[in-house]
Amino acid sequence: MANNNLGGSSPETLVELHGLRKYYEVKGSLKRAGGFVKAVDGVDLDIIRGETLGLVGESGCGKSTLGRAILRLEEPTAGAVTFDGTDILGLGRKEMIPLRARMQIIFQDPYSSLNPRQTVGQIIGEGLLIHGMGNKAERLDRVRYLMDKVGLRPGHIRRYPHEFSGGQRQRIGVARALALQPELIICDEPVSALDVSIQAQVINLLMDLQDEFNLTYLFVSHDLSVVKHISDRVAVMYLGRIVELADKHELYANPSHPYTRILLSAAPVADVNVTPAREGLKGELPTPLNSPAGCHFHPRCPDAMEKCSQKTPALSTLENGHKVRCFLYSDETID
Numbered sequence: 001m002a003n004n005n006l007g008g009s010s011p012e013t014l015v016e017l018h019g020l021r022k023y024y025e026v027k028g029s030l031k032r033a034g035g036f037v038k039a040v041d042g043v044d045l046d047i048i049r050g051e052t053l054g055l056v057g058e059s060g061c062g063k064s065t066l067g068r069a070i071l072r073l074e075e076p077t078a079g080a081v082t083f084d085g086t087d088i089l090g091l092g093r094k095e096m097i098p099l100r101a102r103m104q105i106i107f108q109d110p111y112s113s114l115n116p117r118q119t120v121g122q123i124i125g126e127g128l129l130i131h132g133m134g135n136k137a138e139r140l141d142r143v144r145y146l147m148d149k150v151g152l153r154p155g156h157i158r159r160y161p162h163e164f165s166g167g168q169r170q171r172i173g174v175a176r177a178l179a180l181q182p183e184l185i186i187c188d189e190p191v192s193a194l195d196v197s198i199q200a201q202v203i204n205l206l207m208d209l210q211d212e213f214n215l216t217y218l219f220v221s222h223d224l225s226v227v228k229h230i231s232d233r234v235a236v237m238y239l240g241r242i243v244e245l246a247d248k249h250e251l252y253a254n255p256s257h258p259y260t261r262i263l264l265s266a267a268p269v270a271d272v273n274v275t276p277a278r279e280g281l282k283g284e285l286p287t288p289l290n291s292p293a294g295c296h297f298h299p300r301c302p303d304a305m306e307k308c309s310q311k312t313p314a315l316s317t318l319e320n321g322h323k324v325r326c327f328l329y330s331d332e333t334i335d
């Protein structure tokens with residue numbers, strides 16, 4: 001579904017992130033290189049109810065960590081996460097339980113994310129059991145209903161994950177995520193481990209289910225073409241920070257941040273893990289341990305100026321609501 005709200009809190013906002021940080025303390029000999037790996041480094045972002053917000057960036061840029069930090073699967077180091085008006089970082093374990101039902105995740109690897117000792121019925125119904133929802137017969141009905149919704153046959157209910165293909169396993173993962181009738185699903189590279197021929201089936205399934213169940217997705221991926229297909233808005237992440245955010249049509253037609261521009265200039269290469277050649281992306285993604293000062297992108301940026309290594313640009317809003325973190329567009333800094 002289209003949604004042109006490009007930021008700012010509103011009644012439609014389901015998730016709000018303010019200054020979200022996830023740092024990992026470095027231990028052992030690497031400690032001398034710097035104290036922390038800054039996987040998520042001050043993210044401000046809204047997710048609008050009913051939209052798919054694509055989150056794209058190279059492996060290691062922090063996008064999966066950001067998704068997991070929203071759910072508190074990784075406890076944030078600082079900042080705020082608000083879900084439907086509730087500051088969830090201030091909640092205790094018991095207070096989080098009802099909210100956990102409303103926020104689910106689909107993992108990247110359908111092979112390792114399913115318990116090999118559980119049947120399909122047990123995997124999909126586990127959340128219902130843990131949350132004490134329904135009696136045994138009602139839970140079984142719900143599991144059968146969900147299996148039908150994701151395209152699994154009734155006879156699959158007593159089978160084990162190893163008896164299924166990758167695409168079918170991801171369907172099991174989708175049904176598990178849907179069991180508790182969530183509002184938000186973090187889709188963490190949900191098709192990256194699948195054959196290309198299967199990817200489209202799973203993407204189309206996710207889109208159909210979104211319409212039917214009024215779901216909100218944060219869709220994390222390194223694949224620009226997949227993100228373009230499924231998203232309403234797209235956020236581009238680089239070394240722990242959002243560097244660009246816009247409606248998907250606007251972003252793909254007018255990529256503004258030099259990093260986004262380079263990624264998209266490499267068409268038909270649609271995978272940000274494949275180094276683009278046309279405009280040239282210099283070097284490898286630096287490690288988030290000791291990220292470059294100022295604009296993190298400056299060592300690789302063809303437009304870098306002197307101040308880019310000294311000051312950190314803010315994520316500024318352009319006239320059309322397009323947000324960019326770059327001194328080519330605004331002198332605003334966060335320093």
Ligand code: SF4
Nearest residue numbers: 295298301308326327
């Ligand atoms: Fe490039 Fe400077 Fe913009 Fe960073 S702030 S993307 S280094 S021009």
